[in-house]
Amino acid sequence: MFSDRASSHLDPWLHGADPTPGIVSVHCDWSGLALVWRRDGTRVRLERTRFRPFVFARDLRDVEHLEEQLVADDPRAPVSFRQLRGPAGSLRFLIDAHDGRRLRRELLRGASRRLGRAVVSLHDLSGYSVLGPIEQYLVRTGRTYFKAMAFDDVHRLQFDLETTSLSPHDGRIFMVSVLDNRGCEVVLEAPHGQDEAPLIREFVRLIRERDPDVIENHNIMNFDLPFLMQRAEMHRIPLDIGRAGGPRGVWRVQDGRSRAHWTCAGREIVDTLDAARGHDTDAAGRGLKALARAYGLASEDRVYLDGAQIAETYRRDPDAVRRYALQDVQEVSRLAERLLAPYFALAQMTPRPYHRLPYAGTATGILEPMLVRAYLHEGHALPGAQASSGAAHQGGATYLFAEGVLPRVVKADIASLYPSLIRTHGIKPKSDSLGVFSHLVECLTRLRLEHKQAARDAPAGSRAAGEHLASQIAMKVVINSAYGYLGAGAMSIFGDPDAANEVTRLGRETLSCVLAALQSAGVTLIEADTDGVYFSVPPDWDETRERQLVQDVSALLPPLVNLEYEGRYRAMLSHQIKNYALLTEDGQLILRGASLRSSRAEAYAERFLEGAVRHLLEGNVEGVRREFDRTVQRLRARSLTCADVTTTVRVTKTPADYLKLRDVRKEAPYEALLNSGRRQWEVGDRVRFYRREDGLTVTLSDQDVRDYSVAHYLNVLNSYAERLATAFEPEVFEQLFRTAPQAGLFDRPLTGLLPAWRAVHCAKPHA
Template structure:
């Protein structure tokens, strides 16, 4: 049975139900945006794949709600009937054991919600104002666009490539960061053709700024993009623009439905509303998708863990999309420099939007591909976490497509969630290191042993994982076969990345406690982790039996060192031999080889490639809060450590100490980036009992107002004070650089926070000598030339893991 409003074409070839669950069933091509309203009105904008023309289609759909009972609607009398009649309110009873088994629809969603609330209020003898007052176990409704997409089986972007979207980037240049008192003086825009535009205020008063905003709105409307993008769009540019437009009385009609202006929606990451940092919202421009490339950057770095930071310039440089002659300007100096050298700031602003466009193309493909699968707006999928944000709508659509009742969110029954396997077999420096990847271990075990949540009586979660893995392999193969750099290759690679994201989040969805997901099942999750521990222990035992030295193992893979004289062929052979002993759907793959590895703590290590590339993993080596001078020291010190140049390592340490003491290092270099979690009022309440560096720094700089969620760079000054570094995350420097930092504090920090991360590579005595200050060396200190790195290996514990036969049974 189909949900209300199903629009499945009769002449389309029949596909499997699992493919319908994953892709939807309506093949309408080129949807680039959907705007639906509770009234049952839906507007669909489509980009025709062959011609690129944009068409608008106005449609009607029947808003719907899932309920656990029908008695709250008995008061409707003859206006309520089963599906198939012409009554204004209709219902269908769904099959299966789920609690939410009555699918009720109406011509108008507000009338339907009011009817439910009227009946429930009478039943409970209390006034209910919103469906959420009934609780998630009694009623379930989606936002209007998702109701429409679920009901019709449609998805975004069918038959479109990413490069066929009409994308526009814009970036504000402002006189400061406070929208209540600072102004916009320039906006850089890159339209869908790639042509740059720079709009500037003709003066410094309200009228000039208002005129600038009107010209920006007119340019966007004329360009008519499907997507508007920027880096930190929802964290800064749109909130700032909206505040200034409201203050100046300028309508901000950025969408395709000008009369609606900008709307708001709840979001995981956006701008705070009020003093509650947990309440975040994002703006919505009806008819266009608003994409923040920061989301793609954070999603990418969550898995890759290789970006030096999340700021625009840092990411562009890392990805290789920054132009060689890219203009860099310290953030706090932009407006000052504009007054004397406006052309430089024009180049800077244009470079910003060009980098946004490039980053979006490199990293945005995964969200684009997800939108071709999940019944949710593109901009919401770009912002969503993969588990509840993507898998949940897929499962809801699957159940309604199958005519099956949905389970309610079940409360946690108190069963603890068993942890994943994690082994640290050695610390220190290892040579000739191999990584064997346990490809998507937990989802593979779910597939191999058909482990799914008990409430999922359709088996939809495991079925979706099956389809995702199969089609990801096909997408990977198609991507390799396509010409390098082609749009076809980019599309297939993006689809493969999106499917990998979903596959790897399936276990997280299953294991989510406290009723966070509809199909959470801690007992099934514990069975997966039990099998995972057995499988990982078995792999480690088999690898060790073949003569390697185990270093670290977890669900992501196994690192081990091989004996001197082994070739790459030997390394691959060992991995293949152990892989052959595993269950058919569980794979151990050769995933890389490295010249050396520093194993510091579990999931905290540094790798040196045979080509000299240095990779850092874990918060011990990479953290957004770390002071730049410390991380820079580690990046210079690690190659010396791997080379066995202990004399050079000590020299690097002393050189960094000297740079601190002579104040060669900038204030930015010693600052740390912190996120503000307290409002000025909240901090004032606790200040007398607990002083905190970040807030004291703001107060010392003269700032008495700040936003919850705002990030600032702060440092410790001489005499125990605190200061703020006047720069952005991307651009070092500021209006001034006082270099009044506490040298003794940052000298101690260099040793006790950063150098200590190298401690396991040396004996305790050698570490104490290498990282002693010049005036602290003992009289009989040994020569660093005689020192060498060490590896402290621990024996593989006797295993009670099952045999190969038991593992594969």
């Protein structure tokens, strides 16, 4: 099963020094116990071993009280230290112990005595760097996940819950759909309330029987797992979905993040929502169905049901809900192949568990552990506190040159600008005396180009093409994080704000060169940043001329920096910086930015906006008006359901926290919970609510009462229409989106009327 990628000649800085293949999960604790599950074909073996937990320290002051118990270079001693190569002030002592719990206690005891106050965490102290237990094991051994494995070699399983409510406090599970890449496809059902406990037990049994390496779903961390855990707890059912030999149950990853992440022993739990956030921040706010459509992964016979009506539909037409549920997990599987495969490739290089990579962040979450591993491998100290020139950080810039609708739009991409500048000018952290940063950027760039070419050479749609494509995306993700890592400052070990400032200074110079050259060619600039430029071309230009312009401008740029022709579009709506819509040559609509695409958008308003923007970009102003009229009429006739007007938010306050603040400021989602009789909820619960005719906000119920406030939702509709204001003169805009039925005295004929644009010049630093 293992490919020829298994090699004893691994680059230890890039891949880790240990070529052990087939690791699919690792669990470690502070006692020094390591559980390593390795797949060998159809079998998974558990390896139980020990490692010595460690910390990097600037000095030994906080363990000096151990006296003769502290031994130099003795791996058999209860507590030992090793002096690494490096200057004074660096973290040049590696202190390790047989039991990491004792090591932490002794360090905190010594620090408390030294400082004259109680110290409860090593993270509160300067002069230390501490990794999590699994990262320590992987960094010290040079092992990584999935060496010599292909993505499909891993046993992957998807599951999805159908529930009677978004809250486990007043809803239950009535269906679980399960799919894996080894032939399992099943729907578990609980038609009646008393059937829920047997369903949960059967689900746990099925997981243990199928024995997957990885469990996947979309929003599994914030919905499916918490919901399942609370319902299992209510029925007093142990949720033992981990592998035998490790700790039982499911527990929260301790990473200090407000959004919960869960794990279990021997299996990696991963969320395609995390992966979507890493790939495309606009797409990340959308649900599974929207993402599947956006990526072209939805099947032609896809069943779509409104979330609030699924339980009611199940009572009337259970087969429709079964098809819907199975198609959910099928889409999750396809989405995982697209979005998680790059993280799988990164797990083969990075000393971090696979389940953390989609949300860890590529700079301090992926690049930094590789730097730390290289320094430990070379027996070299980590840098201590970094000195800076004190110059304020100046980021790149984003420019908006035009608002409104512009035709014949070209996107030119400044390919990997910051990494290219880093390579061209040899920019690296001043503290990186070994040159690991530059080595990683160069190696990853070379690997990316090799995989990119191999993906082109492989048969279209083949597994090999998919693997190479995922690998090149993974390399690109890490390469593009190099600048962000330099600018991370105190949050990173090797960060260097001065180096980051030099990168952005060169980036601004390069972008200015691009813009000047394009303007001199007679195009109309629309929006630009260090990722690329949108511009509109004259009506007599064809694609050949567009490509030649991009090629000519690229020739003016520094070595390794290229301007690439990315694509052409029929039209573009420029709304604000980083908020725009594009109509492709083949008629696809692309919306970017929170103003045009939001996870909190009401369904009816989102449909209006998509329809109106499409008509706008097609030059059909009459169609824009019809779209608005149709939506107004449906609101007034109450032909829209309550589900159509709801918004969904995630609560961030406990009931007690909200009640303390309620007299000062009332917030709609919490008022909706209270008005609907809810007195208990959990932080992270999703709430679907709407405004009733009487002005109260309430949560969505199973009953389609259609008691929403028409006046309120007409105002909401107007707020969405205002996002099209840049495309029209004020009097035309007022005419188009007037809710009064009578015509105005000075109304203009809409036939032949075209959207407009205007020149602006707005610039702001990158966020």
